[in-house]
Amino acid sequence: MPLTSxxxxxxxxxxGQTFETEQDFVKAFQEKFAPVDAPISEEKKQKxxxxxxxxxxxxxxxxLKEFGLEPTIDKSKPLQDNVSEWMQTLRTTKNAEIExxxxxxxxxxxxxIKALESEVEKFKNKFHEEKNLRTSAIAEWEQKEQELNGxxxxxxxxxxxxxxxxxxxxxxxxxxxxxxxGFESLFNNKYNPDIDENxxxxxxxxxGNQIPNPKKAGQFLSFAEVLEMEGVAxxxxxxxxxxxxxxxxxxxSVAPSNEPASSGGRKIAKPxx
Numbered sequence: 001m002p003l004t005s006x007x008x009x010x011x012x013x014x015x016g017q018t019f020e021t022e023q024d025f026v027k028a029f030q031e032k033f034a035p036v037d038a039p040i041s042e043e044k045k046q047k048x049x050x051x052x053x054x055x056x057x058x059x060x061x062x063x064l065k066e067f068g069l070e071p072t073i074d075k076s077k078p079l080q081d082n083v084s085e086w087m088q089t090l091r092t093t094k095n096a097e098i099e100x101x102x103x104x105x106x107x108x109x110x111x112x113i114k115a116l117e118s119e120v121e122k123f124k125n126k127f128h129e130e131k132n133l134r135t136s137a138i139a140e141w142e143q144k145e146q147e148l149n150g151x152x153x154x155x156x157x158x159x160x161x162x163x164x165x166x167x168x169x170x171x172x173x174x175x176x177x178x179x180x181x182g183f184e185s186l187f188n189n190k191y192n193p194d195i196d197e198n199x200x201x202x203x204x205x206x207x208g209n210q211i212p213n214p215k216k217a218g219q220f221l222s223f224a225e226v227l228e229m230e231g232v233a234x235x236x237x238x239x240x241x242x243x244x245x246x247x248x249x250x251x252x253s254v255a256p257s258n259e260p261a262s263s264g265g266r267k268i269a270k271p272x273x
Contacts, residue, residue: 005162012155022160026199029156056130060086063126069093090123153195160201161193161223168224170231170238183236190230193223 006015012029019025064071064086071086171180191211192204203223204210210220221229231237 005159005166012159022163025159026156029159056134057082059126059130063123064090087123090120156199157193157195157201160195164201164223165227168227170228172236172238175236179236183231183234186234187227187230191226 014028017028019028060083061071069086069090071082071089074082190205192206192208194202194204196202201223202210203221203226211226213219213221213225228237232239
C-alpha cells in the first residue's frame with residue numbers, strides 16, 4: 001500500500017509539521033536536503049578538495065623527511081607545483097650523492113649506489129600511490145553525491161504522489177479492498193510517476209513517455225487526470241450523480257396539438273403570440 005503523508009514526513013524528519021502549499025513543503029525539505037539539481041557550490045568543492053590535498057601534503061612532508069629533506073610549502077602555488085619542486089630537489093640531492101659515490105667507487109660503492117637508487121624509486125612509488133588515492137577519493141565522493149541526489153529525488157517524488165493521490169482519489173461507493181488493490185496494481189504496472197527539472201510531478205508510461213492530452217494538442221495529462229481516466233475506465237471511480245441522473249431520465253413527451261392537421265398530415269404550428 002502507498003505511504004501515508006504522516007509516514008512520509010516521519011521518514012524525512014518532518015514529523016508533526018503541516019504545510020499549506022507544496023512550496024512550503026519544498027522550502028522545509030530543502031533546508032534539510034539539497035535540491036536534486038542543485039549545483040555544487042565552489043565553497044563546498046574547495047572544502048572537500050582542500051581536505052584531501054591537506055592530507056596528501058602532510059604525507060609528502062613526512063615521506064620527504066625520511067630522505068633527509070625539510071620541504072617548504074608555498075601556499076600561493078598549487079600543491080602539484082610544490083610537489084614538482086620537492087621532487088626536483090630530491091632528484092638533485094640524490095643524484096649528487098650517487099655521482100659522488102660513483103667517483104669514489106670504493107668498497108661497497110655499488111651497493112650504496114643501488115641503495116640510493118632504491119630510495120629514489122621508493123619515493124616515486126609513494127608519489128604515485130598518493131596521487132591515485134586522491135583520484136579515488138574524489139571519484140568516490142562524486143558517486144556518493146549522485147546516490148544522495150537520487151534518494152532526495154525519490155523522497156520528493158513520493159511525497160508529491162501521496163499528496164496528489166489523497167486529493168484525486170474518488171473511489172465509487174461500496175468499493176472493496178480487493179478492487180482497490182487490483183486497480184493500484186494495474187495503475188503501477190502501466191505508469192511511472194516522476195518529477196521534472198522544476199520539481200513538478202509528472203507521469204509517464206513504462207517507456208518514459210508522457211501521456212498526451214487528447215483534448216489539448218501539444219499538452220500532457222497530469223497525474224490526477226491519468227488516475228481519473230484509468231479509474232473511470234476500470235469502473236472503480238465515483239460517477240457524477242447528476243450526469244448519471246440526467247442520462248437515466250427518459251425524454252420528455254410532447255403533448256399532441258389540438259390544431260387540425262393539413263392534408264399532408266403535418267401539424268400546423270401554433271402562433272407564439
